[in-house]
Amino acid sequence: MAAADLNSIRATIEGRLATELANSPAIPVVFHNMAYEPTPNSSWVQCLTTFGANEYLGQGLTTDSQNRIVGLVVMNIFSAKGVGPGANLVIGKRIRDLYNRVIVSGVYFDAPSGPEALASPSPEGYFQTQVRVTFEFIEEL
């Protein structure tokens, strides 16, 4: 066994979204630490993966032991302003279905929250909703 590869976990999570949103109708997706200039009145998605509090699972220090790694994926869905939420929620369903109670490469995704409409979009000029998914990974040392 080996320590968890956090970048591999991130790639699993983000790759799943990138593959889905590359399908028709394709939606641009941007991740942490990437520059992006959105086209006005277009739809696009921002995916932010973060790792949070971890905890011991089993005894055994650095061998024959387990940790629980917990993280959060926040997906901000932006769509044209002033035309209702339909287009946005269609994207939200695609994203929600991607992660809903799925286990991929050892990453356990919980039931997603959202899409939740945000009163103050950031950046402004769009209708924004947010889907949040917590996930777990069991690190086996």
Place this chain on the structure above:
Amino acid sequence: MAVLRGEQGAVQFDAAGSSNATIVGTRSWSLSTTKETLDVSKHGDTFRSFVGSMISGSGTVELVYDPDATGQAGFLEDVLTTADTADATFELFTTGTTSGTDSVSFAGIITDMEITSTVGEIDIVTCNFITSGTITGNLE
């Protein structure tokens, strides 16, 4: 002096009692040891006197269930041993896994096993045991 934390601990077990091996996925263990006492007060005494008598122990091992984890299946299924002759051996470590060091060892019987599966939580196995015969302490 050094205090210990639970993650330093370990449990080793062998159902046949020949070669203990670490149970991977142990979350916690506990052992309670009891010594019975005999009242040896005599007529005329004004204070009671006792001597120590039979010693026994019991405890619990809690596992994060993983059917593929080394040692787990043999441990939790030992409760199904019929006509159990208490041939299984246990060694409970407060730190490390060096036999005879920072541990308590004994033969024993797993008296009950409970496995729980709850939505959103990790499956947990809890096994209770009693000791049989000598309890050897190496906790000094």
